[in-house]
Amino acid sequence: MKKESEELVGVKEIARRANVSIATVDRVLHDRPGVSLKTKEKIQQIIKELNYQPNIVARTLASRKKLKFAIIMPASSEETSYWKAPLDGVLQAEQELRQYGISVEKYLFDQNNRKTFVKQTAALLQQKPDGILLAPMFVEESNQFMQQCREQSIPVVFINSDLPGQSGLAYVGPDLYQSGYLSAHLISYLVRPSDSILMLHITRELEMDHHLLRKEEGFRTYWQEQGYTQELITMHIGQTDTETIRHHISRQLKNSSIRVLFVTNSRVAAVAKVLEELDRTDLLLIGYDFLEDSIVYLKKNVIDFLICQKPQEQAYLGMMALYDKLVLNQPVKSVHFMPIDIITRENYLFYNN
Amino acid sequence: MKKESEELVGVKEIARRANVSIATVDRVLHDRPGVSLKTKEKIQQIIKELNYQPNIVARTLASRKKLKFAIIMPASSEETSYWKAPLDGVLQAEQELRQYGISVEKYLFDQNNRKTFVKQTAALLQQKPDGILLAPMFVEESNQFMQQCREQSIPVVFINSDLPGQSGLAYVGPDLYQSGYLSAHLISYLVRPSDSILMLHITRELEMDHHLLRKEEGFRTYWQEQGYTQELITMHIGQTDTETIRHHISRQLKNSSIRVLFVTNSRVAAVAKVLEELDRTDLLLIGYDFLEDSIVYLKKNVIDFLICQKPQEQAYLGMMALYDKLVLNQPVKSVHFMPIDIITRENYLFYNN
DNA sequence: CTTATATTCGGGTACGTACACGAAATTATC
């Protein structure tokens, strides 16, 4: 039962009704000093009555402040091109935000080298950005970085994975636990009682990425809840080259009951390659992320399912969250879980990463 | 290798360089008369050199023209609340576009009554809208409507399903064929060689919605391509009440080899209800759309998968396509297929319709 | 060459908000 006749009113109308100038109204709107309590309350009253909505277009045009955003995330690498998508999201946001006087500085680091992260954060902070988009890969270092951001009261948005115990402005990314849980459900349709499942964490980071573990946790929980009895073999491969992967996998596959391989990140492409070489494409393979390499194997039926969570959109939405907060002064959802998408040979063409 | 130093230039700078006033530049920009060929070419040259991008914010603020959009789609009904989502998308777009001086008129019809459609289109055209969003349920009537729109040169965007042989400004919706194809793929994982599959079209429209048939086509194509031999039973139920559905289904289920039910639209909720009553929740049930009713059965494991294609976003994007075309003068993708989402008990919480 | 008519252009204001600057009103100080 909203009022339909909400004609768009502006500060001028408010000023007229309050018998003051628009400048005074403006001061009240922005909570700036120089207004007596009495007139302030009167104006606030009128603003509420009229349900005044500032004209964002005019506001943007008149506002001179130029904001600076900074992003820090891993660089796309040989090992995985996953991070190309988030960067694209950032670029898209940059494109749109330019008109609004916002510039974006990009800091990329090597996700296999914590030092590069520390170095880049230092460089970043020197620029004194007004808002930061962060992919917190290294827990310890990120915590320290967050500490500094808090001191300088710069809002930070996380993407891709959360930082346990830290509260930034917002988190935009997957619910990792549920993601693993879903995988288990999917796989439950594919296995027979006598089959075994091989779960693979393939990453160079010694302190295995916490988000891989969260996925495993979700997976195992589902499996237990359902009371399934199939064997569940977990394995961590600390090298990402094909050689090492082949070595480990072929050894495991001597266990002939293994029928499903579940790779907890984008390295599924490497596993697919190995399976093809071993001529074991009969096995079911499930993994993460929409990468070109993986799509090739998806088409060839080597990979059966890819689970994906719109990495580009994560970054884009993260940037927009900063914009909403810093420019529009709007409240921002502190957690924005991305949908859990299941990609197959049939629908990948229509997936926008 | 783009130029980084693209400082934002405006008409003022162009005017200065061309030794003319900004009014003249404006005339060239909008291709208005009153400029000699010589100066026109000079200005166009400079515009190109500077890679001038008009400031959309300022343009919007200064532009007085008020556009009127109109939408026409089925009303959300007792039978299915599917159309609530697209309407929400429209409302969201309306909310955002208000600031830009765009109003939205809504015309809803009864999807079981073609006459209401005709009536509403007539009312719509009297308002002489500048752009139209159309869900073309009735092929014949929609074609006639399109004819009138063409005569009045009003751009039309389709959502939800395309209109064969008609070319509007754009189509935003699912690739129905692929959608059926994917379902078949999904189901292929779930059936044993001796199982049968029951495909159900449940709709009151006599000339069965063409998009249901497109889905069936995709499904059958996959099944043939793969050389599967399972029995595929297709059935059209012309009444949507539980009673009728139960009657037909229980009769079919005497065929004890049926193990999978595939419902080609949102009436899957009704089927789920029937299966529960019949105590046949052991059967696998797959259907369409993210409706509350269906989610209930998804949670209860009666429905196993829902295929969904972001109906809200379809409408939202459709509206924005009109905006891009009519306000920003930007080219619009003529076909925008939505991703094909697979919803399960595990990921439905994170699905935004 | 003068006057009339078309053509080509520039000045100026408006869109709704932000903010600098200074004026007016109020309060404090002696």
Add this chain to the structure above:
DNA sequence: GATAATTTCGTGTACGTACCCGAATATAAG
């Protein structure tokens, strides 16, 4: 009660573009 200090407020300009109106220039008609 006069002056200073402080508080409170209004005027005016700017943001970049759209477009009205009238002025200047060019072309046509006599």
